[in-house]
Amino acid sequence: MKRTVPLAVLFALAALAPPLAGYIGPGAGFAFLSSFLVFFLTFLLALFSLVSWPFRFLWKALRGQRAYRGAAVDRLVILGLDGLEPTLAEKFMAEGKLPNLARLRKEGSYARLRTTTPAISPVAWSSFMTGSEPSKHNIFDFLSRDPRTYLPALSSARVGKPKRALRLGRYLVPLSKPAVEGLRRSVPFWKILGEKGVFSTVLRVPLTYPPEKFKGHLLSGMCAPDLKGSQGTFAFFTEDAGRLRMREGGVAVPVRREGEVIRTEISGPENAMLRSPEEIRLPLTVTIDKARGGAWLAIGRAKGFFLEAKTFSPWVPIVFKAGLGMRVRAIAKFRIASLEPKFEMYMTPLNIDPEKPALPIAHPFVYSAYLSKLLGRFITLGEANDTWALNEGALDEAAFLELTYANHAEWEAMLRNALAKTPRGLVAIVFETTDSVQHMFFRYLDKAHPALEAAPARMSAAVVEELYKRMDGLVGRVAAELGERGALFVMSDHGFKSFRRGVNLNSWLHRNGYLSLREGQAESGEWFKDVDWTRTKAYALGLGGVYLNLKGREAQGTVGAGAEAAALKTELGRKLAALKDGPNGPAVITRVYDRDSVYAGPYKDNAPDLIIGYSEGYRASWDGVTGIVDAVVVEDNTKAWSGDHCIDPALVPGVLFSSLKINTDKPSIMDIAPTALELFGIAPPGHMDGRSLIGGDKPAGGKDKKAS
């Protein structure tokens, strides 16, 4: 009834109006005009799609694309659950808590999946997609190092400046796009599928930034940067001077309240359009509304919005003006942790706005805009779940879980859309939810964990159990949509173990005379600030790599290549393997891998000389990873980040559940790519090290390589 009255009035007035007066102003006039245009365009597109289809079909036939001809399946769905731990999955299945995974195991196959050396996500997922060992895809850790400077660099991609730019006063107007170079080598199997006409949708698989061209759609995952070019820098606005010590993964911004108003700034990306680049800053005004239990937030000149305390905002678009009409767009979520006595507010890293991405995060470029328009804005940062914010206390555990599962829901919506739109071909997605939650909550499974002594437990082991149950539910929903000729792989790149004690290898190297500090220095700051390279033989960088200070390779190398280097590696390997946690303590390291023994690919020289296989419970310490040298070699890990997998790969296999029967009980993560190719009737190329898991036990690439 409510609707019929205005409708009746509308039609009555329209009937009274002279012919052209049916037009009712700029708003509705524009609306009706654009509606008409949409109808018209839709009709044209439909016509074009219908008429051009035979020609496209013919073109594909002429190009010899006979996709799906020899395919054993119509569709392959690969569900990556980063870090799903086999022992936990097996335990929960035995307890009847994971019915969908149990069904998959019963009706198909299940095995522990051998991972890469080292067992680190970017390495493992690169091997997953290329079917090759790390020295063929050139990814050995999150970080690599520049041997000229000994400084770390991202191993996945390098973002350069535009090749051409025009000087205009204080501005430098780019005449080309910034050069984004992916450093992962070799060919992902979906590119090979595409060359044979098989369509793929690849969502958030790590190391897919920058996106590469292929027949299909891709949204970049782990290693895609935030708008500041970092791997995620949150902001924490606080009135509490005692909380300004954040140093990793975020920045603490001190704020001052005047009445009920706080005026501060959002620190944006560096303005590359200026000849002397400087950070773009946007004013942020927070007006506290105690009566409503929240605050009004106004960013720049945009319309303000109300945010209830202890609630996450939706994604808020943030526009940074770089000058000369150029705008850089970000999105972020906000959460007020406290209004009184001290104001505290968390802001997620500035994610690249998927609707108008400042950097390419998808293939084709418009794919992210499409997903955003269809499903709403979503997180685009590679390392999406803000583990650092929880580690540094900018988020509490409940808030972290809320944010993490909100991200997860966004990805599941993308997956469901991909499943609906990809009736034939490949759908591959990696959920990092499993990895993030286990990293941050694993201590609840380990009653002896030092972090539980350092801070009282607020949650319990139920968080991890709930995580596995949720993933099982996801598997059930995907399996239900699989169809008769569909195949499903549920896999993880590695497992998980408790991270109780951190090992600073640089401190050990210093203590044992392999790393020297400048005269008068007893310790070194981050990134080897006080290291004397002329007297250093080896240094550790990243989560498991030791590099020799090699002559001719490192800028100030001291170790000769060949026999001297080999002898030093042997010596270091022997001594490190004997390293104990205290005089009668357990061995810290189970095995030291010599890169010359485990790698044989063309990028072997970029790998660390030694890869450390830590024992269960140990990992590279927080300081050691960042090149700090001090007196402590092994110390308690008291951070919330209490589970890890950067240990001996043999101790942290992943999982593989398959709806198809597989031909081995010891599959490797490198086997997935050749298996996928074979399922679509395509012979895997010779450079792949993995072998197909389906059918006869034959090597994929004509070679029978050992898995790492």
Place this chain on the structure above:
Amino acid sequence: MPVVNLVFGRIVDTVLWPFQGLPPWFGLTAASLLTSLLMLEAYKLTSDQAAIRRAKDRIKAHLLEMRLYKDNMRASWGAQAGILKANLAYLAANLKPLAVMIVPLVLILARLGLWFDRAPLEPGRETLVKAKLAGAADPAALDLRLETPPFAEVSAPPVRIADEREVVWRIKALAAGRGRLTLRAGDRTAEKSLAVGGPELSKVSARASRGSFPDRVLYPGEPPLPDGAPVRSIEVIYPARRLAAFGLSVHWLAAYLVLSIAFGFALKGVFGVEI
């Protein structure tokens, strides 16, 4: 209704008054701009902006979907269905603001019509004056006389059209001026304004009627004819006013539509309105 007409009339007349001596484009541009501002605000207040944004996003998404899944007929047709569905949602979201805005807009358009729809008679030109008789009156039997102001004259005796119950006079404009035509039938009279010459942009009322609701809305230029008047309506056939643009003759309403849409589109960002 007279009060409403009076208010809207005053507003439109005040807006256009400064532009009387200028070509009509100036006045029309000003009117379009002000209408845009008014309607943008009304649209913002009366529409569900979130629903409109959602519908537009879905339309754009499905358009992109057609491009992204061009080799997938099912997805492609699904996208087209999605576009149509989202478009209907978009139109539905526009119904409320449309229903609210149409009332002032019709009144404004009727008022603007007085200024832009017809041009005054040129001195020396002839035109017709049509009187529609009331009730079942017979035009042949009724003694109806037309009196003109001094700057016009009746140039031909009336023609009585029985089927149409209409009496038509031809009059001739002699000089510029504003005045009133008077129709007499015995002791009953009815009056209608007459405009000859004058400034480039001036108000011209083509029709006076007895005052039915639609007539009062659409022909607000002069007071309604009294109930006892011998005729139902009197109409002067003024020449249509056409606006010249790039050598083309443009109807004022088309120009108004284009201008107000252009202003609306240009200013929607300033006002933060999702159209």
